[in-house]
Amino acid sequence: MSETIRPGLENVIASETDISYLDVENEEIVLRGYDLIELAHHVTYLDIVGLLLDGALPTSEQRHLLEQKLKSEYTFPQQVLSILQLLSEQSNMMDVLRTGISAIASFDSELDDRSREANSRKAIRLLSKVPQIVANGYRAMMEQPFIEPREELSYTANFLYMITGKVPDKLEEAIFDQSLIVYSEHEMPNSTFAARVIASTQSDIYGALTGAVASLKGTLHGGANEAVMLMLLEAGSEANLESLMLKKLAQKERIMGFGHRVYMKKADPRAILMKEALWKLTKAKNQPELYQMCVVGEEVMKREKNLYPNLDYYAAPVYHLLGIPIELFTPVFLAARTIGISAHVIEQHDNNRLFRPRVHYTGPRNLHPPGLNESQESKGRSL
Numbered sequence: 001m002s003e004t005i006r007p008g009l010e011n012v013i014a015s016e017t018d019i020s021y022l023d024v025e026n027e028e029i030v031l032r033g034y035d036l037i038e039l040a041h042h043v044t045y046l047d048i049v050g051l052l053l054d055g056a057l058p059t060s061e062q063r064h065l066l067e068q069k070l071k072s073e074y075t076f077p078q079q080v081l082s083i084l085q086l087l088s089e090q091s092n093m094m095d096v097l098r099t100g101i102s103a104i105a106s107f108d109s110e111l112d113d114r115s116r117e118a119n120s121r122k123a124i125r126l127l128s129k130v131p132q133i134v135a136n137g138y139r140a141m142m143e144q145p146f147i148e149p150r151e152e153l154s155y156t157a158n159f160l161y162m163i164t165g166k167v168p169d170k171l172e173e174a175i176f177d178q179s180l181i182v183y184s185e186h187e188m189p190n191s192t193f194a195a196r197v198i199a200s201t202q203s204d205i206y207g208a209l210t211g212a213v214a215s216l217k218g219t220l221h222g223g224a225n226e227a228v229m230l231m232l233l234e235a236g237s238e239a240n241l242e243s244l245m246l247k248k249l250a251q252k253e254r255i256m257g258f259g260h261r262v263y264m265k266k267a268d269p270r271a272i273l274m275k276e277a278l279w280k281l282t283k284a285k286n287q288p289e290l291y292q293m294c295v296v297g298e299e300v301m302k303r304e305k306n307l308y309p310n311l312d313y314y315a316a317p318v319y320h321l322l323g324i325p326i327e328l329f330t331p332v333f334l335a336a337r338t339i340g341i342s343a344h345v346i347e348q349h350d351n352n353r354l355f356r357p358r359v360h361y362t363g364p365r366n367l368h369p370p371g372l373n374e375s376q377e378s379k380g381r382s383l
């Protein structure tokens with residue numbers, strides 16, 4: 001057995017996949033052969049859903065059918081809403097989401113059918129229901145009345161509407177849609193790996209996604225977008241942000257929204273796209289200070305640590321300007337990533353090999369229970 005250890009499985013190839021690939025050298029996120037950033041400029045989130053689920057970009061007729069299918073699954077079990085209401089009002093919204101996804105599993109009659117067709121149908125159901133858990137889970141915590149999806153709105157506009165209670169304008173909808181695209185899929189991050197590990201036991205797609213939620217909650221992963229916004233609000237101005245960052249760095253703290261296991265010394269292409277989106281939004285909403293503040297933060301980190309922003313750094317202020325509560329930034333990330341994770345679970349089930357790595361053991365050996373002489377052979381417990 002090879003004894004090479006890669007802590008954090010850094011650079012270890014864990015799977016074969018035809019879903020996506022981070023081509024760091026050429027600064028491209030490859031999504032089923034396309035450049036994700038190019039897609040984000042030219043297609044919608046629903047096209048990405050079709051691409052990830054069926055392997056090809058949908059025609060406009062197929063896109064329409066896909067949207068109809070999603071909307072036909074909007075019905076939501078009242079029992080799950082009641083479960084969400086029973087949770088503590090102090091709950092972290094990712095925990096609420098985790099509970100909600102776990103609970104809706106029991107209402108899916110195809111839960112234990114691992115066929116590609118059934119898995120695809122379950123992915124559609126999840127895409128219809130996860131945004132509702134995000135929006136109504138928050139309402140349950142805030143003791144606000146639940147909100148119903150509106151079928152006359154696009155899938156994306158409805159998601160934002162259910163969160164904010166306000167129908168977004170065209171720019172807000174387009175920028176939110178772009179954010180869902182860039183969050184939709186990213187090769188083998190911790191959450192996707194967690195989902196694939198779970199799916200590799202032949203467990204179901206809901207369980208795999210539930211595990212992925214727990215993974216994404218952490219601040220070294222999806223939780224960073226919320227931490228970024230809290231930092232920006234704490235600073236409140238360009239000058240304060242610089243001094244806050246310098247103080248954190250002097251205390252050897254990590255600055256959320258910077259660095260990345262795969263890109264690390266290169267720009268995250270998605271952050272560049274969200275930076276452009278932030279510029280457009282701050283201009284439309286006449287709030288240039290927020291954009292300027294983020295640019296200063298980026299410059300400080302480049303100068304001090306030679307680190308680049310990741311997607312979470314620029315998605316955070318974008319979500320803030322779209323009126324999304326900070327506690328929902330990471331749940332929205334998960335909702336967008338539901339399609340990517342579903343594609344990975346389907347691929348895992350289609351071509352499965354159980355994940356079961358080994359360890360390099362560093363603990364003691366040859367210990368014996370008290371009272372047993374080292375030279376005596378263990379004869380087992382006499383009962």
Ligand SMILES: CC(=O)SCCNC(=O)CCNC(=O)[C@H](O)C(C)(C)COP(=O)(O)OP(=O)(O)OC[C@H]1O[C@@H](n2cnc3c(N)ncnc32)[C@H](O)[C@@H]1OP(=O)(O)O
Binds near residue numbers: 257258307
């Ligand atoms: C969409 C996403 O999920 S993207 C990730 C979102 N997460 C964050 O933004 C959290 C902040 N960033 C980080 O903690 C890291 O960059 C990670 C976890 C994303 C990647 O980390 P790793 O690949 O494990 O890199 P590692 O921890 O080895 O860092 C390498 C060096 O860069 C430093 N570093 C990395 N990121 C940061 C940061 N955000 N702030 C300060 N220093 C950092 C580390 O301290 C380390 O320095 P050292 O060699 O002097 O000890």
Ligand SMILES: O=C([O-])CC(=O)C(=O)O
Binds near residue numbers: 260311
């Ligand atoms: O790729 C990663 O490790 C984290 C990330 O950026 C993502 O999941 O979008």
